Amino acid sequence: MNAKEVLKILYGHGFSQVSQKGSHLKLSKDGKKVIVPMHGTKDIPVGTLKSIEKQSGVKLR
Numbered sequence: 097m098n099a100k101e102v103l104k105i106l107y108g109h110g111f112s113q114v115s116q117k118g119s120h121l122k123l124s125k126d127g128k129k130v131i132v133p134m135h136g137t138k139d140i141p142v143g144t145l146k147s148i149e150k151q152s153g154v155k156l157r
Contacts, residue, residue: 099134
């Protein structure tokens with residue numbers, strides 16, 4: 097799963113972009129903050145996906 101697919105899911109759950117620093121995008125919703133690494137079409141590692149799920153409360157897989 098790449099960053100574009102993750103962002104589509106998170107935006108669909110109401111997250112919005114707060115800022116971006118380099119290749120890392122910061123999203124937030126209701127006080128929850130999530131950092132998504134943007135590295136083109138490269139797949140995001142499983143551990144990072146689990147961390148994004150934990151931070152956001154959204155099931156990605």
